[in-house]
Amino acid sequence: MNPFVKVGSTVSRPREDRAGGTGSPVRSGSAARHTDDPAVGPARHLGVARGMPGWLKIGTAVVSILLVGVIAFGAYWAVRLQGNISKAALGAGGEKTEGAVDNSRDRLQILILGSDTRDGKNSQYGGASDSTGYGHSDVMMLLDISADNKRVNVVSFPRDLLVDMPKCTDQESKKEFPAQKNVMINAAMSEAGIGCAVDTVNKLTGLEIDHFMMADFNSVKELSNTVGGVDVCISDAVYDPDSGLRLPKGTSKVQGEQALAFLRARHAFADGGDLGRIKGQQGFLSSLVRKIKDDGTLSNPAKTLQIADVVTRNLTIDEGMASIPTLLTVGNRLKDIDVSKVAFVAVPTVPAASDPNRLQMAEPAASQLFAAMRKDVDLTDPTATPSPSASASVSASAEPAPSETAAAYDKTLQPITVANGSGTPARTQEIIKALTAGGFTQLGQLAARPVAATAVYYGTGFADVAADVAALLGIPATQVLPAAGVSGVQVYLGSDLVGGNPGGDAPVALPKDIVNQTAGDVVCQQANPFLITR
Missing domain, CATH: 3.40.630.190 (LCP protein)
Known part of the structure; x- marks a missing residue:
């Protein structure tokens, strides 16, 4: 027997006796792909295809077509939708103070x-x-x-x-x-x-x-x-x-x-x-x-x-x-x-x-x-405890906000002025917003020379109001001081930037009817009497 078998242009050595347990010999890549000689082993593509059942051939073809179709469909919609967008x-x-959002x-x-x-x-x-x-x-x-x-x-x-x-x-x-x-x-x-x-x-x-x-x-x-x-x-x-x-x-x-x-x-x-x-x-x-x-x-x-x-x-x-x-x-x-x-x-x-x-x-x-x-308050339930995954500014261990205790005075009648010696002009409006949110509405602004430390000064009869203002703004009680020349309460802002954080632990007062409706409410709109038809 000829020691070599010629297949097309490829020369392949016949299999040796493997009775001794030797491993399979390394075969030529081209022989493995194209030979019809059973001594070489099945061709990786042609031989398998010939032995593939008809139903499997059809199934493979259908799956391939569907896969291509899904990819093409997804690409079509992605391109179409992206092309629709205007930017x-x-x-x-305006000044940005926060980083990119996730x-x-x-x-x-x-x-x-x-x-x-x-x-x-x-x-x-x-x-x-x-x-x-x-x-x-x-x-x-x-x-x-x-x-x-x-x-x-x-x-x-x-x-x-x-x-x-x-x-x-x-x-x-x-x-x-x-x-x-x-x-x-x-x-x-x-x-x-x-x-x-x-x-x-x-x-x-x-x-x-x-x-x-x-x-x-x-x-x-x-x-x-x-x-x-x-x-x-x-x-x-x-x-x-x-x-x-x-x-x-x-x-x-x-x-x-x-x-x-x-x-x-x-x-x-x-x-x-x-x-x-x-x-x-x-x-x-x-x-x-x-x-x-x-x-x-x-x-x-x-x-x-x-x-x-x-x-x-x-x-x-x-x-x-x-x-x-x-x-x-x-x-x-x-x-x-x-x-x-x-x-x-x-x-x-x-x-x-x-x-x-x-x-x-x-x-x-x-x-x-x-x-x-x-403060990321739940407007449908302002006393609810924020979840741990809510805004990072809210402590994960926060307790439900207690009901606001009524003050012994009318907040809307208390004269409060803001003197900004911080060197940061925007601080005035920050403090005014915080005071207004706390219910104080008789507010004024004063020109002030620069100072290092923030303080709350108060005149005769306004110690309790000053204490409440300081607590609202997060200003330490040690920086609440009487002052003979002050009428009412004066918040004097310093370059230490203390204060202006009513979000700490103070509850937020909200009008009871602040929410018009939720998406779960079925509401009938009231018609304008002048446009009602019969």
Whole structure:
């Protein structure tokens, strides 16, 4: 027998006697792949394929096709959704004091804006003259998600609210806009862009917003259609000619143009003012949350993709949130929250002293709300113990906040002045906000020379008030001193930066009715008596 067997161009040595237990010889790679000689062993591909059952061949082919299809489908949606997104800068030059946020586990504050721009798809709602610049923020809500994903606050700011707007720089044109006092809050975005609206809310609340999301009129129509309509309720049949909203008494399902009319309606609810409009919007969003939860939408991939497509097509967001994985991460945090812990709140307001057709913040209620939010208080249950995973500023061993003991005096009548000798101008407003949140409203400011140590001085008869002020601000009792030349109480701030931390262990006073409703409440809106139809 020929000692070599020629297979094509490959030469292979026949197998030797392995009776002695020697291992398999090293074979040529090409022989192993292509030889038909059984002495060489089965070909790794061709030989196996010939022996593969028909059903396995078909199954392998089907699985391969499905795998390729799934990959292609996922890539298509990822590219499509990412391509939908528009981006803008988060701020307009305001100072940042916090580091980057972890979107998957940190407390998140997202400013939700609705633009009244009439560009593009929105041209049917008016001409360009109806909205200027970037458009006004027709809706402004602060979405506050707790670190443990158990609570959400949705705080609405009336568009007629008069505020102080900080200096802003348009991040596209680089044009600077000076700080302004007593202007409508919805004007911030129209001049210097979304970032200016973010900086204005930061200044107003003392919080630092992590992200923003801005949608236009069209997003409401498409989203309401995608979920199959949203149930809303009103006390009487109503017709609002300005928005075009016409509803019968009781519960109705609205979608498309009618859903948009419900959210835009300015005169249909309550007394026809902005606060009635806010309650209508909150009722709509509460119903939308319940519907999405009840339908299991966030657990249905196909439905979720539909909603994601609708939302991203009409959305502008900041760079830090402008990716599909990030949006999915944030959305995933919301899916298991109890609807009774989704609190809808409106910033407390009263008619403005300078213009009764506008609003100003009602004090001390507004400052109390913002102080509670800075401390990450559960607005639905202010006495609840924060969970260990809540904001790092709250101790994990904190006890439930006791009820506030009534003072032996009326806090609103006590004269308190703040003299800033710290060398840090912003400290004055920090202290005033803290005092206001604690219920003191008769506040003044004094020019002061620089000093090293903070102190609380008090005049005759004000020792108890001074002690309470010091406790509220976290100033040691040893730095509370009588002073013959002081009328009332004076907080003299030093460069030691002591004080201004009412978050320590002091309970936060909150108006009992601060929460308008939760997402679990089914609320019927009160119709404006002047627009009721028969």
